Amino acid sequence: xxxNIYPQLIGLCAGALLLTSALMVWRHSLLASIRLLALQGIxxxxxxxxxxxxxxxxxxxxxxxxxxxxxGLGLPWVLAHQSKAAIKQxxxxxxxxxxxxxxxxTLLTILSYVVVSRVFGLGDSSTGHAAPIxxxxxxxxxxxxxxxxxxxxxxxxxxVLDNGIATLTFLTSGGVPILLxxxxxxxxxxxxxxxxxxxxxxxxxxxxxxxxxxRELHD
Amino acid sequence: MTGMEAGLLLQLGLGALAVVTxxxxxxxxxxxxxxxxxxxxxxxxxxxxxxxxxGGTGSLRISITxxxxxLVLAPDRLGGLFMLIVSGVGILVSLYSxxxxxxxxxxxxAWVAMPMFLVGMQLVPAATDSVSFLLxxxxxxxxxxxxxxADHASRTRVASAGIWYSxxxxxxxxxxxxxxxxxxxxxxxxxxxxLQAIEPGPANVAFxxxxxGFGGKAELVPLHVWVPRVLPExxxxxxxxxxxxxxxxxxxxxxxxxxxxxxxxPAWWGIAIMxxxxxxxLYGILQASVSSDLKVLLAYSTTENMGLVFLGLGASMLxxxxxxxxxxxxxxxxxxxxxxxxxxxxxTLFLGAxxxxxxxxxxxxDRLGGLxxxxxxxxxxxxxxxxxxxxxxITSGFVAEWMLLQSLIHxxxxxxxxxxxxxxxxxxxxxxxxxxxxxxxxxxxxxAYGIAFLARPRSIEAADARxxxxxxxxxxxxxxxxVLALGLLPGPIAALVAHTVSPNPDAAVQSVGxxxxxxxxxxxxxxxxxxxxxxALVAIPxxxxxxxxxxxxxxxxxxLPWGGGGSRARPRMQYTATSYAEPLMRVFDDVLKPSRxxxxxxxxxxxxxxxxxxxxxxVSDVFETRLYRPVLNLIQRYGIVVRHVANxxxxxxxxxxxxxxxxxxxxxxx
Numbered sequence: 001x002x003x004n005i006y007p008q009l010i011g012l013c014a015g016a017l018l019l020t021s022a023l024m025v026w027r028h029s030l031l032a033s034i035r036l037l038a039l040q041g042i043x044x045x046x047x048x049x050x051x052x053x054x055x056x057x058x059x060x061x062x063x064x065x066x067x068x069x070x071x072g073l074g075l076p077w078v079l080a081h082q083s084k085a086a087i088k089q090x091x092x093x094x095x096x097x098x099x100x101x102x103x104x105x106t107l108l109t110i111l112s113y114v115v116v117s118r119v120f121g122l123g124d125s126s127t128g129h130a131a132p133i134x135x136x137x138x139x140x141x142x143x144x145x146x147x148x149x150x151x152x153x154x155x156x157x158x159x160v161l162d163n164g165i166a167t168l169t170f171l172t173s174g175g176v177p178i179l180l181x182x183x184x185x186x187x188x189x190x191x192x193x194x195x196x197x198x199x200x201x202x203x204x205x206x207x208x209x210x211x212x213x214x215r216e217l218h219d
Numbered sequence: 220m221t222g223m224e225a226g227l228l229l230q231l232g233l234g235a236l237a238v239v240t241x242x243x244x245x246x247x248x249x250x251x252x253x254x255x256x257x258x259x260x261x262x263x264x265x266x267x268x269x270x271x272x273x274g275g276t277g278s279l280r281i282s283i284t285x286x287x288x289x290l291v292l293a294p295d296r297l298g299g300l301f302m303l304i305v306s307g308v309g310i311l312v313s314l315y316s317x318x319x320x321x322x323x324x325x326x327x328x329a330w331v332a333m334p335m336f337l338v339g340m341q342l343v344p345a346a347t348d349s350v351s352f353l354l355x356x357x358x359x360x361x362x363x364x365x366x367x368x369a370d371h372a373s374r375t376r377v378a379s380a381g382i383w384y385s386x387x388x389x390x391x392x393x394x395x396x397x398x399x400x401x402x403x404x405x406x407x408x409x410x411x412x413x414l415q416a417i418e419p420g421p422a423n424v425a426f427x428x429x430x431x432g433f434g435g436k437a438e439l440v441p442l443h444v445w446v447p448r449v450l451p452e453x454x455x456x457x458x459x460x461x462x463x464x465x466x467x468x469x470x471x472x473x474x475x476x477x478x479x480x481x482x483x484x485p486a487w488w489g490i491a492i493m494x495x496x497x498x499x500x501l502y503g504i505l506q507a508s509v510s511s512d513l514k515v516l517l518a519y520s521t522t523e524n525m526g527l528v529f530l531g532l533g534a535s536m537l538x539x540x541x542x543x544x545x546x547x548x549x550x551x552x553x554x555x556x557x558x559x560x561x562x563x564x565x566x567t568l569f570l571g572a573x574x575x576x577x578x579x580x581x582x583x584x585d586r587l588g589g590l591x592x593x594x595x596x597x598x599x600x601x602x603x604x605x606x607x608x609x610x611x612x613i614t615s616g617f618v619a620e621w622m623l624l625q626s627l628i629h630x631x632x633x634x635x636x637x638x639x640x641x642x643x644x645x646x647x648x649x650x651x652x653x654x655x656x657x658x659x660x661x662x663x664x665x666x667a668y669g670i671a672f673l674a675r676p677r678s679i680e681a682a683d684a685r686x687x688x689x690x691x692x693x694x695x696x697x698x699x700x701x702v703l704a705l706g707l708l709p710g711p712i713a714a715l716v717a718h719t720v721s722p723n724p725d726a727a728v729q730s731v732g733x734x735x736x737x738x739x740x741x742x743x744x745x746x747x748x749x750x751x752x753x754x755a756l757v758a759i760p761x762x763x764x765x766x767x768x769x770x771x772x773x774x775x776x777x778x779l780p781w782g783g784g785g786s787r788a789r790p791r792m793q794y795t796a797t798s799y800a801e802p803l804m805r806v807f808d809d810v811l812k813p814s815r816x817x818x819x820x821x822x823x824x825x826x827x828x829x830x831x832x833x834x835x836x837x838v839s840d841v842f843e844t845r846l847y848r849p850v851l852n853l854i855q856r857y858g859i860v861v862r863h864v865a866n867x868x869x870x871x872x873x874x875x876x877x878x879x880x881x882x883x884x885x886x887x888x889x
Contacts, residue, residue: 095870111884118888142880146873 006054007126013047014130016040017167018109021140021160025101025147030090033156034080041071044163048170051127063181067166070185075159075192079152096147108139120172131171137164151199155192162188223277226267227292227345233260234338241330253330254317257337261309264302264341271299271345272719278347288409290351296719297478298344301471304559305340305464307701308566312463313337315570315694316456319577319687322370324454329369336362336460343468348410349399356395356468360388363465366457367449380445380452387435387445394432395472401425402480414480422481426488429476430495437469437525440499441842447506450518451582455573458514462521463566470528470558477536478551478720486540486641492533493645497652499526502810504659508666509804509811509838511796513572513582516667517565520608523656524561528554530649531623538630541639545740546630548717548727553622555716560615560705564607567698568667571601574691575671578684584670584796586681591672593684598672600695605664607702610657613747615705618736621745622713624653629741659803666799675790707747708734797836804838813838 020040024033045068052060094101112135120131141161148154166184220228237256244252271294278293294302316333323329339359346352368381402414405421417425435442450458477484477492503522510516531554538547574597575590576582591598607614631646676682686692705712710730717724731737735746804813816835822828865872 111881111888115884115888139881142873142877146870146877149870 002054006050007129009050010047010126010130013043013050014133014167014171016043017047017163018133018136021137021164022102022105024156024160025105025140025144026098028092028094028098030092030150030152031080033092033153034076037079037156037159038072038076040160040163041073041075042068044167045072047167051170059178063178066178066182066185070189071159071163074189078189078192078196079155081196090150090152092148092150092153094147095149096143101143101147104143105140108143109136112136112139127171131168134164134166134168134171137161137167140164151195151202155195155199159188159192221275221277223267223270223275223294224279226263226270227277227279227342229263230260230267230338230341233263234334237334238331241327241334246325249327249330250317250320250325253333254313257316257333258310258313260334260337260341261306261313264306264309264337268294268299268302268304268306268341268344272296272303272715273299275299279345281351287350288348290354291347291410292342292345292351293347294345297474298346298471300555300559300716300719301344301467302341304467304562305344306337308460308463308562309337309341311566311570311694311698312456312460314697315459315573315691318690319456319573320454323372324369326369328365329454332362332365332369334362335359336366336465340460340464340468344471347412349403349414350409353392353396353399356392359465359468360392363457363461364388366460367453369454369457374452376448377452380448383445384449387442391432391435391442391469394428394435396432398425398428398432398476401428411475411480417481419485422484426476426481426484429472430491433469433472433476434495434529435469437466437473437529438499438503438522439495439525439529440502440522441846443499443503443522444840444843444847446518446522447515447840450521450569451512451514455514455569455576458518459566459569459573462518462569463562466521466525467558467562470525470532470554473529473532474555474720477532482539484536484540486537486639489533489535489537489540490641490645492529492536493649494533496526496529496531496533497649499523500530500656501526501652504656504663505807505810506838506840508659508663509800509807509813511584511800513575513584513587513667513671514569516584516663517568517572520660520663521561521565523660524557524565524608527620527623527653527656528557528561530554530652531557531626534623534627534630534646534649537642537645538626541642543630543642544723545727545738546626548721548724549622549738549741550626550630551720552713552717552728553619553626555720556615556622556705556709556713557619559712559716560607560619560702563615563698563701563705564604567600567604567695567702568608570691570695570698571597571604574601574687574695575684577687577691579678579680581678581680584667586678587671587676588674588678588681588790588793589672589676590681590684594672594686596686596692597695600692600699601672602668603699603702605668607706609661609664611661613703613706613751615702615709618706618709618713618745618747620653620657622736622738624650625738625741625743627653629743662800662803666796670794670796670799674793677790677793677795707751709745709747710734710736804836810841811838812841 017040020036020043024036024040027033027036045064048060048064048067052058052064096104109132113132116132116135121128138161141157141159141164144157144160145154146157148157233256237253237260240252240256241249274296276293278291281290281292283290313333320329335358339355339357339362342355343352343359346355364381364385367384368377371378371381399409399414401421402417402425403409405417405425406414408414431442438446450462453461473492477488500523503519503524503526507516507519507523510519531550535547535550535554538544538550572582574594575587578590578594578597579587581587603614607616610616610620627646627650631643676684710732711734713728713736714724714730717728721727726740727738729737729739731744732746733748735744735749737744804811814837818833818835819829820831820833822830
């Protein structure tokens with residue numbers, strides 16, 4: 001029973017991951033981006049859980065719970081830690097218009113399929129088929145980093161990049177030891193907290209967090 | 220543990236202790252404690268160098284965590300000689316700096332940099348592999364840069380000098396690093412013993428790189444442009460250490476390449492070194508002879524002396540290629556003696572200049588004068604060192620230049636036959652260069668001593684000058700004493716020096732008579748003490764007859780009733796440094812290309828009467844204006860264009876990484 005639906009479940013989770021990434025490029029509202037990030041975290045946790053059940057490794061199931069708590073709930077909560085009314089107002093004005101951005105996402109996805117099949121070989125397993133999604137997420141995260149002006153939107157780009165790396169790891173090598181995964185998650189949480197505080201101070205000091213206006217160093 | 224090992228270890232330990240002391244000591248104690256520790260470092264280096272020079276062995280292995288061979292410090296005889304030179308200068312400078320430093324020169328940074336500088340310089344000649352050589356070299360450069368920049372806050376020229384110095388030092392370092400890289404690639408090792416038997420192709424490349432690198436440190440033309448900026452602006456004890464000791468490390472590098480690493484080079488190597496050396500000697504002394512700034516004069520004179528050292532080295536290489544071994548060894552020993560004597564007289568001269576600045580705050584010769592009566596010890600030491608710099612008999616400079624000229628004159632012939640066409644052309648030209656240089660050096664130092672110490676003071680500051688503190692006097696006197704000792708007893712010293720480079724030293728140089736020196740291969744003998752006795756025999760009757768005749772005709776007082784203007788002579792009527800050098804400036808106008816600016820202010824009532832004439836004359840460095848400025852302008856223009864690439868936008872930088880990542884992905888999947 002489970003063997004039959006396993007490839008479909010993997011495909012579903014991977015598809016959700018790619019779709020959330022692409023939607024994040026499309027949507028301009030910060031609140032929408034954060035919600036999509038939460039969805040992506042949940043999809044990543046589901047992917048890990050499915051792999052864990054299929055391989056019969058209880059450790060991976062625990063990792064999936066960890067991912068769910070950190071990436072699905074914790075990080076989005078930290079990012080949205082502001083009054084709903086205020087955050088609804090925040091609209092990103094990206095440096096790339098939505099059409100061009102979505103076209104670029106398509107090209108990047110194609111590129112990652114080409115690269116993974118040529119360089120690593122796709123393999124016959126369903127996880128191997130889904131592996132290019134991880135690379136595509138890394139590239140899309142990078143695209144978000146360079147096309148967004150606000151510090152918090154860039155942070156979201158960074159998190160998508162990190163999710164992409166995690167996806168690629170789980171799909172190609174069946175995950176990393178739990179201790180390492182725990183350390184990575186804590187690292188990311190710490191980075192986000194620091195950058196969040198930093199963005200808050202930037203807003204207090206300069207009245208905005210538009211990174212492209214910061215060009216000179218001062219004492 | 221042998222004495223040598225203990226000496227090397229002690230230098231490192233004392234260096235660390237001196238750094239810690241400088242960081243923690245109270246400001247009032249800092250100069251004294253730092254000076255004592257630096258003097259101890261130098262004394263240890265002196266003894267270690269002496270041991271190595273006399274054939275002592277011992278090595279210090281420093282293991283490091285990097286995946287390569289451990290650093291090995293083990294000075295050979297030649298390294299020992301140079302360790303001796305730099306630490307000898309180090310002793311003088313440390314003693315002097317104990318009482319000369321004040322204000323920013325005595326800051327914590329300066330006293331941290333001083334032991335770094337000394338230890339770095341003393342360990343470069345001890346290195347036996349290229350890694351430790353470069354490491355010690357960088358410590359030396361870093362220390363000297365920090366010392367130079369001690370006073371950067373209050374004087375803008377120091378900051379500019381610092382930039383020039385850093386840029387030129389890094390350029391030198393780059394060339395040396397590239398040279399070692401070429402050798403290491405060709406031989407497959409980094410230790411000096413493995414860097415041998417190189418193919419001619421890489422050897423030629425490495426030779427040119429080393430010549431540029433070490434030539435830059437040894438102030439050779441056209442890499443000397445930092446010299447007239449850095450040596451005058453640095454504190455005087457630092458200038459003394461740089462000019463007396465640090466440039467010798469450049470010479471050591473040249474010797475390391477020509478004697479040890481690549482001894483069997485083609486003839487054009489020798490000729491190239493001779494050309495560079497000769498050009499440096501001539502250009503340096505020309506600039507020095509027309510300079511009226513005492514420290515600029517001394518700085519350019521350093522270029523001249525290093526030019527002569529390299530001229531000797533080049534001649535030795537050329538002659539060795541034609542099997543004229545005795546003359547080749549004599550030329551090499553002459554070059555080394557010149558380096559030793561330059562260390563002695565030039566550090567004394569710079570310390571003397573420091574004493575003048577200490578007493579008057581002036582280094583412009585046109586505003587000095589009459590210091591001889593006010594600062595007798597400084598005047599005597601500076602005078603003796605000037606004699607050395609002008610290569611006058613019974614001083615060290617004379618012995619070295621005499622030996623250089625002997626080897627150049629006799630080197631072109633072996634057993635009566637001409638050794639080669641190249642040598643028979645190069646040697647007479649070199650003799651002419653040395654002769655012209657010696658003449659101009661005489662003029663230069665007559666000017667430096669005469670204008671500064673004789674006649675009447677040309678400014679209030681010079682009139683109010685007082686002798687410097689005893690420690691400064693002591694180091695000046697020690698330096699002058701060494702200049703005289705080398706000049707009076709050259710034999711034993713030359714024989715010792717010959718042992719460091721020559722496989723058959725007794726055939727090249729021998730000590731004869733009362734400390735005289737003989738060159739058996741050439742058949743020339745110099746015995747300074749006999750010269751002194753002889754000239755005394757001639758001079759004593761003359762002096763006695765003058766005294767007798769003076770007694771016979773009693774002194775008549777001459778009153779000048781009218782005076783012809785002579786009774787109202789004022790200091791402004793004396794010769795100045797500028798007016799003294801004016802004929803020279805006329806003769807060499809085409810080379811020096813001075814820029815003159817004459818402003819005449821007329822009296823308001825009549826155009827026929829002049830109220831004031833103001834003449835300004837500047838001699839710029841031809842190499843700087845013709846060679847460096849165009850290159851710098853080009854780099855600046857390029858820099859302005861490139862600024863658009865890195866405009867400070869984080870998005871742009873991220874885009875660069877993104878595009879790079881994409882390109883890598885596309886390339887690997889093709």
